[in-house]
Amino acid sequence: MRVETVADGVHLVRASAVNWVIVDDGDAITLIDGGYPADAGALAASLAAVGRTPQDVAAALLTHAHVDHVGGLAALTRHHDIPVLTGETEARHARREFLEQAGPADIVRNAWRPRVLLWALHAARLGALRSVTLPEAHAAGTGHLPGRPVPVATPGHTSGHTAYLLPDAGVLVSGDALVTGHPTSPRTGPQRLPAFFDHDPEQAAGALDTLGTLDAGILLPGHGPAWRGTPADAVRRASRRAGGPW
Ligand SMILES: [Zn+2]
Incomplete structure (x- = not known):
């Protein structure tokens, strides 16, 4: 787990296979996503690394409810009273009223690609096959939270996928709608x-x-390193590569 401070009070945490974001306004914290089930310890350690504790978390926001983004968070919220917020649709996803996630069959179909096979084995070790639910997830406004995050509906990766713009810091948290690796x-x-x-x-x-x-001016994705540049430029680069070999 590595913590990189990308702007005043904005920290990108890079665990072994997924990222989360800590936004600190000096009073409290907004957490955005929370890693695989096996990342629960790293999630707590990342808060400690920026001088914070779970009690400082005003709310946890979800870009989407895939197991690699909510697993560690589920453990944290079992022990601490932390509101879990996202849009209406993704809140239902987080409560597991439905599940939109690549399953073992999708992985097996793609496992002839060596990188997919290696990733799948690592993901399984991180708890990807565990069923995780956040029964308390709900939709609510976020403008009062540290960083004044603005939710941006970006459906497709999941039906309720939400990106978050941090206007004061000039940071876009793009989740899995746009990644850098x-x-x-x-x-x-x-x-x-x-x-x-x-x-x-x-x-x-x-x-x-x-x-x-x-x-x-800064993109913080769900996977891959922070990227400096405008979202328009990032999208141009991503679109150019769409459909290419991977
Ligand atoms: Zn995802």
């Missing part, structure tokens, strides 16, 4: 995840257009 990809730089990870790849392409209209 992934263990299944040989490339770094703005890109889309392999299509089999998207619930609706066509809709996910539309979400990129939405992201491209936003005003920010």
